[in-house]
Amino acid sequence: MEKISVGILGATGMVGQRYIKLLDNHPWFEVTYVAASPRSAGKLYKDAVASRWLIGSDIPQGVANLTVQDANDASLALGKCKFVFSALEMGKEEIKALEEAYAAEGIPVVSNASANRWTDDVPMLIPEINSAHLDIIKKQQAHHGWDKGFIAVKPNCSLQTYMMPLYALIRAGYPVKRMIVTTLQAVSGAGYPGVSSFDMIDNIVPYIGGEEEKTERECLKILGTVSGEKIQNATAPVVSSTCTRVPVIDGHTATVSLEFDLPEDKKPSLEEIERVWTEFSSVPQELKLPSAPDHAIVVRHEENRPQPRRDRETEKGMACVIGRLRKCNVFDVKFVALSHNTKRGAALGGILNAELLKAKGFFDNL
Amino acid sequence: MEKISVGILGATGMVGQRYIKLLDNHPWFEVTYVAASPRSAGKLYKDAVASRWLIGSDIPQGVANLTVQDANDASLALGKCKFVFSALEMGKEEIKALEEAYAAEGIPVVSNASANRWTDDVPMLIPEINSAHLDIIKKQQAHHGWDKGFIAVKPNCSLQTYMMPLYALIRAGYPVKRMIVTTLQAVSGAGYPGVSSFDMIDNIVPYIGGEEEKTERECLKILGTVSGEKIQNATAPVVSSTCTRVPVIDGHTATVSLEFDLPEDKKPSLEEIERVWTEFSSVPQELKLPSAPDHAIVVRHEENRPQPRRDRETEKGMACVIGRLRKCNVFDVKFVALSHNTKRGAALGGILNAELLKAKGFFDNL
Amino acid sequence: MEKISVGILGATGMVGQRYIKLLDNHPWFEVTYVAASPRSAGKLYKDAVASRWLIGSDIPQGVANLTVQDANDASLALGKCKFVFSALEMGKEEIKALEEAYAAEGIPVVSNASANRWTDDVPMLIPEINSAHLDIIKKQQAHHGWDKGFIAVKPNCSLQTYMMPLYALIRAGYPVKRMIVTTLQAVSGAGYPGVSSFDMIDNIVPYIGGEEEKTERECLKILGTVSGEKIQNATAPVVSSTCTRVPVIDGHTATVSLEFDLPEDKKPSLEEIERVWTEFSSVPQELKLPSAPDHAIVVRHEENRPQPRRDRETEKGMACVIGRLRKCNVFDVKFVALSHNTKRGAALGGILNAELLKAKGFFDNL
Amino acid sequence: MEKISVGILGATGMVGQRYIKLLDNHPWFEVTYVAASPRSAGKLYKDAVASRWLIGSDIPQGVANLTVQDANDASLALGKCKFVFSALEMGKEEIKALEEAYAAEGIPVVSNASANRWTDDVPMLIPEINSAHLDIIKKQQAHHGWDKGFIAVKPNCSLQTYMMPLYALIRAGYPVKRMIVTTLQAVSGAGYPGVSSFDMIDNIVPYIGGEEEKTERECLKILGTVSGEKIQNATAPVVSSTCTRVPVIDGHTATVSLEFDLPEDKKPSLEEIERVWTEFSSVPQELKLPSAPDHAIVVRHEENRPQPRRDRETEKGMACVIGRLRKCNVFDVKFVALSHNTKRGAALGGILNAELLKAKGFFDNL
Structure with missing residues (x-):
């Protein structure tokens, strides 16, 4: 099976780093796109992070040499990844707007941020509990007029x-x-x-x-x-x-x-x-x-x-x-x-959400 | 006012050390007697404790050169101190028996140990709450036929x-x-x-x-x-x-x-x-x-x-x-x-109990 | 003896707070002036610090209700305090300039900052070691044309x-x-x-x-x-x-x-x-x-x-x-x-420097 | 390749537990024998250790149900394992004697203990440094008249x-x-x-x-x-x-x-x-x-x-x-x-020593 290409928004922050670490050798997903603040944009990921790499000894090799993109421009991700994990760290309203911008571009957003947790038509998933909430996604897409994009979130750790x-x-x-x-x-x-x-x-x-x-x-x-x-x-x-x-x-x-x-x-x-x-x-x-x-x-x-x-x-x-x-x-x-707050409670919980979405066909026509 | 001489049972243990530290320069009480296990008996307190002194830098000077006595022999304390703080660390039944032995010798016991907390006629004091429980002491003395001695305890920290x-x-x-x-x-x-x-x-x-x-x-x-x-x-x-x-x-x-x-x-x-x-x-x-x-x-x-x-x-x-x-x-x-578990919750709480007993006249005729 | 009034530059930072705590009840000095960044200026000290008070439970009473002044304007301190402790936290060059501005106003600066440690005519004092370096102060004053003001520093902790x-x-x-x-x-x-x-x-x-x-x-x-x-x-x-x-x-x-x-x-x-x-x-x-x-x-x-x-x-x-x-x-x-890095190595070391300066007459004609 | 059966002396202690954890799924070695003090002997390993298991969540399954043997009787290990790792925790002289007893029974001892580090004819191995010291083993065997058994140790962590x-x-x-x-x-x-x-x-x-x-x-x-x-x-x-x-x-x-x-x-x-x-x-x-x-x-x-x-x-x-x-x-x-003091510096370093001995043929005729 070919792996699905994924992007990480907020890739240089601590949660972004965890996604990168946990997706290393993932059987279904492969990080092909990393985006962060304009300050980091244009640098190699390893240079943008430098001595601020926090998760174990080393940056996974496949990501170290990716060039960081500006997370504020959703259109840059088009064609570079099928969906994104959002580990954005900015104001709530900004995150909400930005996650919607990616969804509007046709790029599903699997988010770790709290910005959309209380949005009525956004599912807040723990796959063992409420996978039935995936049914709301088509309503969410209809509300926004989105074709392929959507937003799904995970709860607080x-x-x-x-x-x-x-x-x-x-x-x-x-x-x-x-x-x-x-x-x-x-x-x-x-x-x-x-x-x-x-x-x-x-x-x-x-x-x-x-x-x-x-x-x-x-x-x-x-x-x-x-x-x-x-x-x-x-x-x-x-x-x-x-x-x-x-x-x-x-x-x-x-x-x-x-x-x-x-x-x-x-x-x-x-x-x-x-x-x-x-x-x-x-x-x-x-x-x-x-x-x-x-x-x-x-x-x-x-x-x-x-x-x-x-x-x-x-x-x-x-x-x-x-x-x-x-x-x-x-x-x-x-x-x-x-x-484990950074595995089940954060990045790996987000990855499990993406796996559920994949298994349920939500990434099929991207 | 002349200070009241006090003894410390279990003087080499951690709680015993705290009593000694907190009684240094106490306005009413003065440590004149230290007792511990037979293993320590006969040594100068500073030698018995040596590098196991745990509370701040140094042993208070007045106590460092006292000779440690065998805590198991209550009669040794007679004439050496008016009452004792019990910081004994041994089996519950042994502590109970030993505290009673001191009381029987006419030496009141203000205890930090849990052995007598559930004894019906022993008050478990927090002076702000139940100083009225001191009334039970005369009953306790009557039950045992004790003249001056008695036991009072403090609760768990x-x-x-x-x-x-x-x-x-x-x-x-x-x-x-x-x-x-x-x-x-x-x-x-x-x-x-x-x-x-x-x-x-x-x-x-x-x-x-x-x-x-x-x-x-x-x-x-x-x-x-x-x-x-x-x-x-x-x-x-x-x-x-x-x-x-x-x-x-x-x-x-x-x-x-x-x-x-x-x-x-x-x-x-x-x-x-x-x-x-x-x-x-x-x-x-x-x-x-x-x-x-x-x-x-x-x-x-x-x-x-x-x-x-x-x-x-x-x-x-x-x-x-x-x-x-x-x-x-x-x-x-x-x-x-x-x-503070070792001040209010342990040694200084015990000292406050003793101060209450003193103020209420329980140490008057020792 | 009337106490000498002192000011604290950088009063809301951690080192500034330590000076305030350690000067509480000092026999010679009394904090009468607190200065910090323009952001804090105009607020009561207790409001400027609020839940960022870090040193023990409570702000000393005498300081809690002082109004914070703008540390960038040395002239504001004139008449409010005889000398200042500098606990400034900003760029090295800015600190150097600001400490000189206070000295130029006739206000001696006893500094905790590193900005002037390598200034040739500024003594870096450990009073037990090099009180003889106080002799450089008159040269320093002559170099700058300062009358009463001067700068003395302490070394790294x-x-x-x-x-x-x-x-x-x-x-x-x-x-x-x-x-x-x-x-x-x-x-x-x-x-x-x-x-x-x-x-x-x-x-x-x-x-x-x-x-x-x-x-x-x-x-x-x-x-x-x-x-x-x-x-x-x-x-x-x-x-x-x-x-x-x-x-x-x-x-x-x-x-x-x-x-x-x-x-x-x-x-x-x-x-x-x-x-x-x-x-x-x-x-x-x-x-x-x-x-x-x-x-x-x-x-x-x-x-x-x-x-x-x-x-x-x-x-x-x-x-x-x-x-x-x-x-x-x-x-x-x-x-x-x-x-102790924050006592001998920082604020209390600075206070000892001030005490030495006082004892040697450097605060006599302020 | 059939795995070589190994025993752990001092199996219930912390170092013994580490050996058991690190040998789980080892490609060459398999723990078939666990020995500890007489107090633990006769119990299932999982019961002997109970809530004192310290290394991660769970005892490896293959070892949990082994019956603990008395480590003091070297003859009990005969036929149960080819060689032993010594993680004994007792007096130096006792360890020395016991390790020699196993060697005398024809059971090589790869030791983590310090008892034999200064024995002249016992190699103290870091395989990257002094694998040439393995040459001393035949002298050691000759000195003692041992046939197959011998002792090799590792240095302090x-x-x-x-x-x-x-x-x-x-x-x-x-x-x-x-x-x-x-x-x-x-x-x-x-x-x-x-x-x-x-x-x-x-x-x-x-x-x-x-x-x-x-x-x-x-x-x-x-x-x-x-x-x-x-x-x-x-x-x-x-x-x-x-x-x-x-x-x-x-x-x-x-x-x-x-x-x-x-x-x-x-x-x-x-x-x-x-x-x-x-x-x-x-x-x-x-x-x-x-x-x-x-x-x-x-x-x-x-x-x-x-x-x-x-x-x-x-x-x-x-x-x-x-x-x-x-x-x-x-x-x-x-x-x-x-x-890593408990991997390179202790149990995994000991396992590496055993791997070197195996590769060099020292376990061939057991």
Whole structure:
């Protein structure tokens, strides 16, 4: 199979670098186009990045010698790549306009940015949960008069820590009424240079700007349904979250207490919950998408796990790893969940979205 | 005023060292007696500790040249000190027996250990909250036939992070029905060597053995009342906690969501809660105990505070510092609380207990 | 004694904040004037800094309500303060011009910046070593036609780790021919936000821009002599240094190997070296300057010291703490040295310079 | 090719665990035998290790269900494995005796322990440097009257950081007279629990017991020659080292200054040194040993590299990564070197030794 050529918008930033690293040797996709700010445009990628390469030792060879293009001009990408991953880092309105410009040029945009997460006709995908939201894309194209282009996004990294176990329970017939969550988030989620080392030595910071609101709201869109011309949000569960930053490189941890929306005698036992999670499998597993984990949810039984450094690479960084499942004094159950924020929660999650789109034929006629 | 001579049991351990450091230049107390395991007995304190001195640069001069005694023989302390701080590190049953042996010798024991926390007639003191529990001491003495000796303890460091703000609300007429808490605890709480550095670099550990149970239970004894021969536990609030270890030297942080046991229209506003906390003052403040904070609760308004390294020394490490007070989607309010686990939460909290006992006359006839 | 009013240039930056914190309750000086970039000018200091206050919990009360002035206009400081501490953070040439503008207005400048370190007629002071360099000030004033104003600077924080032990040996008659040094430097030396946390978790960075050159050169000016119109650099020792950044908040550590410029039989023994260091005392000690350490050099004998977190506060953060003095296979001796980079190495070192200037009469007729 | 069955002595410890992890899917070797202390003997490996598994998420499947044997009884290994890796953690004399017991049973011992490093007839191997030392093995067997068994060891992890670049220079005709080295060593080198987190948060420790002596001495044996019945140590270079512990999980960094034993005009230029290093290739590369790096020395040109987290995995963790090659004020050149202490420096280095032994026929008749 010939590989599909892809472009990276915001290629010199930290998230852009991750896409480039993770797409190295990808079975379906090949990076042929890199675009960034006008300042970098015209330089070889390796010179534009220089000593700011952050992901492992070296820039993948196939990309190092590409010439960086100006990301602000969507037309430059025509004929150079079939679709783009957006890792743009600029103002929200600018990103929104620019992603639409690429779509208007007939170039699908698989975005990591938050700009279009709340656009009514843009799907916010976690392929294990809401691949049905792909149905909104034809409406989106119709709204804009786009032919081949469209925009699909992924949610914030923070809530990916617990969305799959939550959804697995709901799908199994155990609706959740409300949840109280505290996250302990890794510094890589803040980009580079991101959080100052002065704040992360002998310290934690109990605040991440905007994160709690995202966590509480995005959940409901992900669990929503396509209804007419838009995605209709779900109304449950109610989530209350506190987001903190801790001195960890990669891997967001969440402590979760949840209450089922069920009469006492219908609530699942701990064994049943574990069964639901362990057996959980969904569309990406059925489609055998290259980046899909074999087990999207992994349950551990050691008393002191999951831990970010030990467990984040589980299933190539694409699993939600759960431990300490136990009764909660106040709600029904509580547990600790972990997921890799820059793999499942960012670039590799975006790649999985693209794989789903490819498998579902959305890249067929580009 | 002549200083009261005090002994330290478990003087060579980390908590013992903290007592010695914090009692250096104390206005009321003076360390004249140090006791540890038979292995250390007979050595000068400075030689017994040697390069294992952990608290700042140097051993206080007055203690460095004391000869370490065998802590297992309570009679050795007679005439050498009026009362002892227990920082013993051994099996629970052994500690219980040994603390009783000192009390039986007529030497009051102000303990940091957990062994006697659940003894019915032993007060578990946070002086701002339950100084009324001192009334149980005469019962305790009667039960044992002790003349002057007695045992008083302090609670676990973890729950001190939020006990004062909780109590302040209850005292102000705002009873709390339930709370969900996640703690991010410092490594000094685990003693020395305690937690391996291999677990605390690029990592957090979402588990601390026994801590969640202590947190959930001790709360109810502290809020209880002296009733006949024992302390009767309170029945509310119900607490559910998840305790995690993070790479911080000192300072436990807690994220707290709580629900009042009040009809909607009687629940306090955020402003009222802040007023209650800011104005909170209690027995140690009235008695002007030397280690009492002027403000037992300090409320901060920066969006990213409290932080352990910046705020743990507030009010000499004896305040509960609160930030991020806001509405909770699920319960009524949520906030972040911080307290210094080795000052308020351990040795200096124990010293404050001793100051309370002194001020209330419990050391008068020794 | 009435306190001398002082101004802080660059008052909102991290070094400026440290001056403000360390001058709180200073016996001789009182901050009455704060100046920063035009962006902050006109705001109350507490509003200009807001949640960017980095040094402990709270802004000292006396400064919080001062109105920030525009640092670019030296004339604004006239009548508001007798002299200024310069903690300016801008281009080298701009700082040089601005410091000269203040001096020209008759306002002495005690600078933390590197801009004037290599100006021939500006003394680069470590008061224990080269208070004799104050003689150059009258030449400096004559060169510029300044009446009361002048500029005095302090050296880079990195070399302060070992300059005092080096000088103590030279003064005792043991000249040093060459030294090989590796530093392990704290992140606070890079300001705020400074080093990214992404670089300081599970990592060290073996490079600090410009630091090695400063370390190797400044040493020679500090050890130089006033000769005619300028300070003549010393010619020995030759220093080779490698500067690394490590995940430590405060406290630079250096490993040092040195060779004496003496025949074998004249070289000092380890005991003699320790004696020289332990007995070292100089001008700030004789003058009893408020910020002077009683012991400028402290020698420790534990095998695993000095350590930054345990030893940096020795003598109020103003001592050089030395440990592991031993024979070197290659040169004569080696040892580990530590000093507090933001106290001795920056703001408190600057304050000590000002105290020396005050004691020597340089602030008398302002 | 059928795989050679191997045993792991000290299989439950941290180094033993690393061997098991790194031998998972090894092309030549297969772990069929695990031995540890009598306390673990008789348990399944997964139960003996339980929640103390430290290396990534999970125990390799093939080993998890092996029954742990008593390592003290060498005869138990007969017929179960052809040779053993020794990762024993006990007293030096006990290890020496036990390793000899296995050899006497006809089971070669490839050891990670330090017990036999200074045994005259035991080779201390870095295959790129001294594969010629294998000649001593037949002498060793003759001395003991062993038929098939023998002992081979690897050196301390600390000096592997710079031994290959040093040797490459010597081999190219540039003998080195002396070196001054400071190491910044990772915590994994201390085993588990190893270094307390209390010592590694906001801190470094400028001391590692015994490490400096090993570093300075082992160098000379490695560079020695087989002479008669023993390995004769080299006499140069003279090394002076200071070893420090820093908060890094894996990867030892060394700063090195060195002086050539050559007249000025014969000393190599920086370009020549880089050429020597970049072109360096030796026996493991020629033999294409499975764990051999393609490039044993990798030179980087970024000003701030090598860094442990970014560069330790270079060439599967088997390369020496060098950066910052530059002139030294005091000696001739200086540079920063990095190697992975638990791969090249421990278990994978041991595996490479075993691969060399296999390729050279030492396992042929077992």
